[in-house]
Amino acid sequence: MTVPPLPGEVFLEAFASAPSRELVPGQVLIAAGAPASEVFNIVSGMLMMSRTGNDGRRQVLSFLFRDNFIGLTAADRYYFTVQAVTPAVVACIPRADFQARMRRVPEAEHAFLNMTFRVLEDLLDVIYSLGQRTALERLAVFLLFLRHARRLAEGPADDADPALNEVKLPMTREDIADFVGLQKETVSRSLGQLERRGLIRRLDNHHVRILDLAQLRELAGVVDFASSYRLRG
Amino acid sequence: MTVPPLPGEVFLEAFASAPSRELVPGQVLIAAGAPASEVFNIVSGMLMMSRTGNDGRRQVLSFLFRDNFIGLTAADRYYFTVQAVTPAVVACIPRADFQARMRRVPEAEHAFLNMTFRVLEDLLDVIYSLGQRTALERLAVFLLFLRHARRLAEGPADDADPALNEVKLPMTREDIADFVGLQKETVSRSLGQLERRGLIRRLDNHHVRILDLAQLRELAGVVDFASSYRLRG
DNA sequence: CGAAAGGTTGACCAAGATCAAAGTGAGTGG
DNA sequence: CCACTCACTTTGATCTTGGTCAACCTTTCG
Numbered sequence: 001m002t003v004p005p006l007p008g009e010v011f012l013e014a015f016a017s018a019p020s021r022e023l024v025p026g027q028v029l030i031a032a033g034a035p036a037s038e039v040f041n042i043v044s045g046m047l048m049m050s051r052t053g054n055d056g057r058r059q060v061l062s063f064l065f066r067d068n069f070i071g072l073t074a075a076d077r078y079y080f081t082v083q084a085v086t087p088a089v090v091a092c093i094p095r096a097d098f099q100a101r102m103r104r105v106p107e108a109e110h111a112f113l114n115m116t117f118r119v120l121e122d123l124l125d126v127i128y129s130l131g132q133r134t135a136l137e138r139l140a141v142f143l144l145f146l147r148h149a150r151r152l153a154e155g156p157a158d159d160a161d162p163a164l165n166e167v168k169l170p171m172t173r174e175d176i177a178d179f180v181g182l183q184k185e186t187v188s189r190s191l192g193q194l195e196r197r198g199l200i201r202r203l204d205n206h207h208v209r210i211l212d213l214a215q216l217r218e219l220a221g222v223v224d225f226a227s228s229y230r231l232r233g
Numbered sequence: 234m235t236v237p238p239l240p241g242e243v244f245l246e247a248f249a250s251a252p253s254r255e256l257v258p259g260q261v262l263i264a265a266g267a268p269a270s271e272v273f274n275i276v277s278g279m280l281m282m283s284r285t286g287n288d289g290r291r292q293v294l295s296f297l298f299r300d301n302f303i304g305l306t307a308a309d310r311y312y313f314t315v316q317a318v319t320p321a322v323v324a325c326i327p328r329a330d331f332q333a334r335m336r337r338v339p340e341a342e343h344a345f346l347n348m349t350f351r352v353l354e355d356l357l358d359v360i361y362s363l364g365q366r367t368a369l370e371r372l373a374v375f376l377l378f379l380r381h382a383r384r385l386a387e388g389p390a391d392d393a394d395p396a397l398n399e400v401k402l403p404m405t406r407e408d409i410a411d412f413v414g415l416q417k418e419t420v421s422r423s424l425g426q427l428e429r430r431g432l433i434r435r436l437d438n439h440h441v442r443i444l445d446l447a448q449l450r451e452l453a454g455v456v457d458f459a460s461s462y463r464l465r466g
Numbered sequence: 467c468g469a470a471a472g473g474t475t476g477a478c479c480a481a482g483a484t485c486a487a488a489g490t491g492a493g494t495g496g
Numbered sequence: 497c498c499a500c501t502c503a504c505t506t507t508g509a510t511c512t513t514g515g516t517c518a519a520c521c522t523t524t525c526g
Binding site: 053074080106113116118119124126128129131178221 | 284286287288290291292294305306307308312313323328338339342343345346349350351352353356357359360361363364365382409414428454
């Protein structure tokens, strides 16, 4: 089974005729500790990358969407877990092939390096959030992050498009909690508080409508030059 | 003024005959928002990279040591601040020159990509710390981080070398606090608690002796395969 | 030597964690 | 198709960790 050519960065062309794999929710694509023998590109669906300490504490490192590259590591083993959140399709190629291609096509390697930088900058945002923001602020940032991710994944829509304000939360409250560094009860309460303040409306457990985007952004502290252009979703 | 050839990765050779700049403690090398026109490599000393929100909250993103590369960004402006913690010397070259060299020498670009990955993996550790660890654990990790950094910067010494257990803390308590996501009072108290437990001894404000490395590592939770080989200092 | 910055300590406070119970909803088997 | 079950979510009560505020001590530097 193959996948049609993908839009996006040059290096993603490596996946143009790659075989794909289907995942059901919860299914593990990469298990921490396994040899890093393949790399992946998401064709559709949402995945989740996490790391669990030996005492059971888990940190969700990132949620991943279409055209996100997976397999990033300098070591020869994965040190994180990746699993599906929604039904998903990923294109896979052997890591060695990918690396060979990078070597062969300098332009692709260059694009890859650029993408890596953007990932790195996103991680710095996450660090700022975990180190400095309150529970309520983290939830605000999280909702804006999901809005932004969907905008990227589903093609650039007008930022004012009201459809973007319907945010899907396919993951559990605990997944969210482990991502933003809180407990699931606190996530629940914080969402409740955002609703009471009139910033959002909980449609059901897995759908939220953003009612006041401007105030949500204000709360998220998306005001400094760096975040403002990157979290514009 | 030039700098002798440096050890380390291929891409660092770009700095071999670069002019250098001396910094006094506190001096700003890169101001957030400035055009990203230069890249740097640390010759000696300790620097600090941070990001400050518009409301004044500051997150220290990283402490930087010899042969650490600075200037990493996909955008055309720096979105972080870098300043000296100790007296320091950095080699500087124009960003355009560096990029041209990367393009010319695929091997260097490759090494650079590898380094970027390692930085990225370190950031994932930081995220785990900020999201999951307690105050005491964060301080334990921090001390091990400094020990490890010195070991890397001053050349590989035997892990058992007792000299490594003398850890220098040239930064202020507030710098530490903003790095580990706590308040300076909590940093003070946590160090006190580590001392009362017999894991460390505070020699003076800027020097700590690790008395029980094994227990400190235990507390830091450096047990899973990923951290254990990376935080081995 | 004196001022100012940095560090420690104590008392109190609050955000978020923990524990517990009650709703809610999705999937399964009869 | 319905009912049952189990997982997930919400909400409430209470507790703990770390934050805040304030005083005092130490170090550094002019």
